[in-house]
Amino acid sequence: MNPIRNELGLWLLACALALAAAGGWLLGRIPLRAQLATLKAAHAQQLGAQASAAAQALQMAQTRGDALSAGLLQQQTRIDQLKVEKSRAITQATTGSTCLRQPALRLLSTAPGLTVAGLPPATGGAAADSAATATDTHLTGWAIATGAAYETCRARLAALIEWHATPTIGDRHD
Template sequence: MLITVARYLLPALAGFALAWAIQGWRLEAAAQAHAAKLAAIEREREAERRHAAEAARARLEAAQAKADAAVAAQARLETRLKEEQARVKAALYALPSRPCLGSEHLGLLAQSPGIRLGPVPQAPGGALGPAAGPSADPAHPAPEGRGAWGEGLTATDTAVTGWMIDAAALYETCRGRIEALRQWAEQSD
């Protein structure tokens, strides 16, 4: 009986062992295939990340080049404006000058929001200059009832025109900066 059992049991055990081995080989092959797919996906992701980093670097370099060009253009504009301002002021101070604004007017201007009067520009030929009156500095206010420029002081038409030239130059500088920023933003999109 033992032989009969062994005769049937040994082939069954051998078949079971063979099936187990085949199943293990299949699982191992599937695991290796899965690992190969994961490695391929990881290589693709790494290539995508590298490509995205290169594209971002190229965009950054392009934006930096545009910003550098805008800064250089703004510097050229400001230099041109300063040269033009100096040329116009030189021509202005060569003209005759006459009183234009009295101390009351100057005092009101000095107190107006958004207006900061500096010293009246010194012009040749006796126009009021920086030493002619106190500045509109809040740290040194004028006495009560007097304008920031003091009694009896006037600004000439030359001084007022000089202030206007300065204001126009500041406006053009600001406008140029805003335009440069706008152009840079349009190019960067």
């Protein structure tokens, strides 16, 4: 036997085996590539569906928020209008007589959430004699302003509670 032929035969055999392995590897990957393409398409479709659901949930939340804000604005307008009407009418229904003097005003001024600073000076009689007094007009005006502030706060809290009480699509409470 010729050693060159044997060596050449071995090289040809090695090349043939390498080509066969490479071909087998390529042919074996074709189904895997198809499966990967299917998985990628399914994943892209799932991401698209999630994005669409998120956009829909955002739109619904925005619409709900707009409706609540519009209702809150209407309530605030009614509260402001009523406050102005009552403030104008109070001057005709009160006499300006002294109701509270300095010790009582000092106590009110230090109460939580209250302020009585900035009262205008009393205009008549005994009320004008003491610098720190509150008239019935002052007290009713303060009561109207306090009531309006309370109603504004109540309306805002009601809208906030309504916002959180009604879940939108996609809200997760796990």
